[in-house]
Amino acid sequence: MTGAKEALLPELRLGYLKIFAALAFASGIIAWWIVLTSESRRVAQEESNRQTNLLQREIVLHRQTDAELQRARQVAEQANQAKSRYITGISHELRTPLNSILGYAQLLDNDPAIPENRHQSIRVIRRSGEHLLSLIEGTLDIARIEGGKLTFDLKLVRFPEFIQQLVSMFELQARNKGISFSYELRGELPKVVRIDQKRLSQILINILGNAVKFTRQGGVSFKVHYAREMLNISIEDTGPGIEQAEIEQIFEPFARGSAAANSSIGGTGLGLTISKMLTELMGGQLSVSSTPGQGSKFGIRLFLSQVRVAEDIETASMPMPVAYQGQRRRILVVDNEQVDRELLLNILQPLGFEMAEAANGQECLQVYNEFKPDIILMDLAMPVMDGWEASYMIRKVHQSDVPIAIVSANAFDKGLENTAGIPASDFIVKPVNVMELLTWIGEQLSLEWISGVLPTEAPALPAASLTLPAKAERDELMALIKVGYVRGITRKLDEIGEDGQYEIFVAAMRKLSQQFELDAMQKMLEEVNDGV
Ligand code: ADP
Numbered sequence: 001m002t003g004a005k006e007a008l009l010p011e012l013r014l015g016y017l018k019i020f021a022a023l024a025f026a027s028g029i030i031a032w033w034i035v036l037t038s039e040s041r042r043v044a045q046e047e048s049n050r051q052t053n054l055l056q057r058e059i060v061l062h063r064q065t066d067a068e069l070q071r072a073r074q075v076a077e078q079a080n081q082a083k084s085r086y087i088t089g090i091s092h093e094l095r096t097p098l099n100s101i102l103g104y105a106q107l108l109d110n111d112p113a114i115p116e117n118r119h120q121s122i123r124v125i126r127r128s129g130e131h132l133l134s135l136i137e138g139t140l141d142i143a144r145i146e147g148g149k150l151t152f153d154l155k156l157v158r159f160p161e162f163i164q165q166l167v168s169m170f171e172l173q174a175r176n177k178g179i180s181f182s183y184e185l186r187g188e189l190p191k192v193v194r195i196d197q198k199r200l201s202q203i204l205i206n207i208l209g210n211a212v213k214f215t216r217q218g219g220v221s222f223k224v225h226y227a228r229e230m231l232n233i234s235i236e237d238t239g240p241g242i243e244q245a246e247i248e249q250i251f252e253p254f255a256r257g258s259a260a261a262n263s264s265i266g267g268t269g270l271g272l273t274i275s276k277m278l279t280e281l282m283g284g285q286l287s288v289s290s291t292p293g294q295g296s297k298f299g300i301r302l303f304l305s306q307v308r309v310a311e312d313i314e315t316a317s318m319p320m321p322v323a324y325q326g327q328r329r330r331i332l333v334v335d336n337e338q339v340d341r342e343l344l345l346n347i348l349q350p351l352g353f354e355m356a357e358a359a360n361g362q363e364c365l366q367v368y369n370e371f372k373p374d375i376i377l378m379d380l381a382m383p384v385m386d387g388w389e390a391s392y393m394i395r396k397v398h399q400s401d402v403p404i405a406i407v408s409a410n411a412f413d414k415g416l417e418n419t420a421g422i423p424a425s426d427f428i429v430k431p432v433n434v435m436e437l438l439t440w441i442g443e444q445l446s447l448e449w450i451s452g453v454l455p456t457e458a459p460a461l462p463a464a465s466l467t468l469p470a471k472a473e474r475d476e477l478m479a480l481i482k483v484g485y486v487r488g489i490t491r492k493l494d495e496i497g498e499d500g501q502y503e504i505f506v507a508a509m510r511k512l513s514q515q516f517e518l519d520a521m522q523k524m525l526e527e528v529n530d531g532v
Helices: 001-109 118-144 161-179 198-216 271-281 338-351 361-371 387-397 432-446 469-483 486-497 500-514 519-532
Strands: 155-158 180-186 192-195 219-225 230-237 285-291 293-305 323-325 330-334 354-358 375-376 404-408 427-429 449-451
Touching: 001 118, 001 338, 001 432, 118 271, 118 293, 155 161, 161 180, 161 192, 161 198, 161 219, 192 198, 198 219, 198 230, 198 271, 198 293, 271 285, 323 338, 323 432, 323 500, 330 338, 330 361, 338 354, 338 432, 338 500, 354 361, 361 375, 361 387, 375 387, 375 432, 387 404, 404 432, 427 432, 469 486, 469 519, 500 519
Parallel strands: 180 219, 330 354, 330 375, 375 404, 404 427
Antiparallel strands: 155 192, 219 230, 230 293, 285 293, 323 449
């Protein structure tokens, strides 16, 4: 028995040993696995900490860059606004004196009392003033487009007539220069379209003008093709052409190419810049190709759809009026610049308007109450109270819908949203275009204008159609004419004119007195007396 036990012992020992070895091996593996796991967890933790640190650093850096970008953007915006303010300011400063120059030049040019040889000089003043104005306007246009402030004034336009006018104008220019001008139309033009006529003319006149201007021999061909609501225009010339290297530059502001440098041809270097910007803003394309020495070809592609309208569009141009029918109307001019007020007075008083003046918004409100104007012509930038506020007070406090035109040198303000609700169409930019002003006034007051130059020599007023003031009034007027007292005459005419029925008589007389045609006034009165 003991022998059997002894024989089992080594086996048991071996068995235990195996189990022990197996357990030791297993626990070794487990320990190793635990060590490995915790090690890898530590490594992972470290890695994740590192990534988090990196991310946090990146976030801090991003914040810094964002803040820097924000600052840079603010600086750029401020610089841009400062540039716009500068351009607006300088344009205002230049426009104000130009307003007087061009306004008086227009008045003098229409004055038959001035001898013909002097008209030539007046036209030189007008032309130079207009060139200056085109520079200011060009720069303003660019600033306006760049600042996203340009709005199109879309109106119904008879398109074939519009193109025909351009053709006639450039045919004449080309003929005067001794080069040819051909016009070719493919397809049928839409009868009426809705466009900003001023802006489309600006583009076409500039490119056609350049073609005629730079071409010395040969000619210019103007091809218009309209199909499927697409307008394709090509303007080709046999001028000096444009070097390839110059083609990109000529669209830059103030850049004038070799065609301009090699000749003494005038220009501003702004035309193509504006034309391209405007075409693209209208959703079109402006392209150019050229062979130096042979000529250039400009192409314009524009989407343009026909508008079907029943209403008739007013296209006829109005001759310069000298008076208007019906009762006397009152106009209040609000402007802090005395010269500007005087200019408007000089334009409007001779036509028979009763005028009042105010030098700022506050004065305007006072005069408004007493004078009860039919129309207010309002400047914007004025001390004490500006034009916007005065307009707001008239509309909202006085609850009045008297027509107000903003007459301002600050073209940037045109179309600005304002609390007085004055639309862009009631905005007249200085220098005031007399016809534009009169057209606006005529529309607002439904005036029937009397046109044509009144006789200055032997006045022959059709007595039958004329209502005359009483003999006593006429005699008084005659006495003043005989002594040559113009202020007295003006006052007397105002007095007679208070009764609306003598309006035509008063307007005719006033026109003559404005021109100091006292002899003609005397003759007219004598004739009237004879006829009665
Ligand atoms: P401007 O005509 O006032 O100089 P533009 O911006 O209209 O300014 O034109 C810029 C330049 O492009 C011109 O100075 C001229 O060198 C060149 N250019 C424009 N049109 C033509 C053309 N038809 N032929 C040759 N060169 C042209």
